[in-house]
Amino acid sequence: MSTRDIFRESGTVGKDIIHNIAESAEAYTDPDGKRYPVINLKAVTSIAKAQRIAVRDVEIAALKQGITPWRYLRNIGTIGLDGQIKLLQSTVAVVGAGGLGGTIIELLARQGIGHIIIIDNDRFTEQNLNRQLMSTEKNLGNYKATVAAKRVKEINSAVTVTTFLKKLTKENAHRLLKDAQVVADGLDNLPSRFAVEKACRDLGIPYIYGTIAGFIGQLMTVFPGDTGLSCIYGYSDSLPEQGIEVKIGNPSATPAMIAAWQVQEIVKIITGIGKPLRNHLLILDAMEGTADKIKLSRY
Numbered sequence: 187m188s189t190r191d192i193f194r195e196s197g198t199v200g201k202d203i204i205h206n207i208a209e210s211a212e213a214y215t216d217p218d219g220k221r222y223p224v225i226n227l228k229a230v231t232s233i234a235k236a237q238r239i240a241v242r243d244v245e246i247a248a249l250k251q252g253i254t255p256w257r258y259l260r261n262i263g264t265i266g267l268d269g270q271i272k273l274l275q276s277t278v279a280v281v282g283a284g285g286l287g288g289t290i291i292e293l294l295a296r297q298g299i300g301h302i303i304i305i306d307n308d309r310f311t312e313q314n315l316n317r318q319l320m321s322t323e324k325n326l327g328n329y330k331a332t333v334a335a336k337r338v339k340e341i342n343s344a345v346t347v348t349t350f351l352k353k354l355t356k357e358n359a360h361r362l363l364k365d366a367q368v369v370a371d372g373l374d375n376l377p378s379r380f381a382v383e384k385a386c387r388d389l390g391i392p393y394i395y396g397t398i399a400g401f402i403g404q405l406m407t408v409f410p411g412d413t414g415l416s417c418i419y420g421y422s423d424s425l426p427e428q429g430i431e432v433k434i435g436n437p438s439a440t441p442a443m444i445a446a447w448q449v450q451e452i453v454k455i456i457t458g459i460g461k462p463l464r465n466h467l468l469i470l471d472a473m474e475g476t477a478d479k480i481k482l483s484r485y
Contacts, residue, residue: 202237203237203239203244204251206233206237207233207244207248208253210225210233211223211253212225212226214254223254224254225255226256230244231343245258245298246274249267249270249271250271252267254267254270258270258298261297264459265453265457265459266457266459273298273456274298274344276300276301277300277303278301278303278366278367278369278370279304279363279365279370280303281306282371282374283304283305283308283331283333283334284372285372285436285441286372286441286444286448287304287306287330287334287370287372288318288319288330288334288372289319289445290370290445290448291304291372292320292337292341293445294370294449295345299345299452300344301348302345302346302347303347303349303365304331304334304335304347305349305362306330306350306372307329307331307352307353308329310327317436317438319442320334331351332351334347350362353378354381354382355378355381356384359382359385360385360389363382366391368455369382369386369393369394370394370449370452371394371397371448372396372445379395379415383395383408383414386408387414389410390410392408392410394406394407394408394448394452395407396445398436398441398443398444399440400473401437401440401472402470403443403469403470404469404470405444405448406463406466406467406468406482407463408464409464413482418482439472451463463479465482466479466481468480
C-alpha cells in the first residue's frame with residue numbers, strides 16, 4: 187500500500203504534505219497588527235492534486251498546523267481553528283432543497299461543512315423563482331437536489347455532496363439519514379417533518395426544525411430526548427400536508443431569515459460553541475420586527 191493510500195484510509199498527513207503546506211503559507215496582518223499564517227485556494231488545490239488527496243484533507247492539515255485557508259479566515263474569530271476542523275469533518279443532511287433548504291445548503295457550503303447530504307425529489311418550477319436561492323430561469327424543470335449539488339461544488343471544492351432524488355418517507359428515512367450528525371429541515375409539509383423527527387430520534391441525531399409563512403418564521407432544535415414537534419402540533423394522525431403558507435405566501439426574504447438561524451444552530455451543535463435552541467420555539471416576525479422565544483412543555 188502506498189503512502190497516499192495510507193493517508194486516505196487513516197486521515198494522517200505525511201511530512202511532505204505538511205512541508206508543502208508550510209512552504210505555501212503567507213502572512214495576514216489583522217487590523218490590530220497581529221500576523222497570522224494563511225494559505226490560498228490555489229496552493230491548497232495544487233497540493234491536493236500533486237498528492238492525489240482531497241482538498242478538504244489539505245485544509246484540515248493546514249488548520250491543524252495553525253494555518254488558515256483564506257476562505258475560512260472570517261470564520262476563525264468566531265469558531266476558532268478547532269471549530270473549523272470539526273465543521274470540515276462533519277456530515278449534515280438537508281431534507282428539501284427549496285426555499286429553506288437551498289439557502290441552508292448554500293450557507294453550509296460557505297461555512298465549510300465537509301459533507302452535505304441533499305434529499306429532494308422535486309424539480310424547479312416558475313413559482314419557486316421568488317424565493318428559492320438555487321432556482322433560475324435557466325434551470326426550470328431540473329431536479330433541485332442536482333442543481334444544489336452543482337452549486338456547492340462551485341462554491342467550495344472541499345465539500346463532498348451526496349444527493350438522493352427521493353422523497354423522504356417513514357420507510358426510507360433511517361437509511362437516508364443514518365450517516366448525518368445533524369439534520370436540517372427544508373420541508374414544506376408536516377407529515378414529512380414528523381417522519382424526519384422520528385427517524386432522527388431513533389438514530390440519535392439532532393434535528394433543526396424550521397417553517398415559514400408570510401413575514402413570519404419559526405424554528406427550534408430538537409435533540410433525541412426532547413419532545414419536539416408534538417409540543418406545537420400535538421400527536422394528530424391527520425396532519426395537514428401544508429399550512430397557512432399556501433394562503434399568505436412566502437416572500438423572498440422569509441426563508442433566508444429562518445435558514446440563517448438554522449445554519450447557526452448546526453454550527454453550534456457541531457463545534458460545541460454556544461447554546462442550541464432546545465425546548466424553545468423561536469418565532470421571528472419581520473412585519474412587527476419582533477423575536478419571541480417560547481418555552482415548550484410536554485404535550
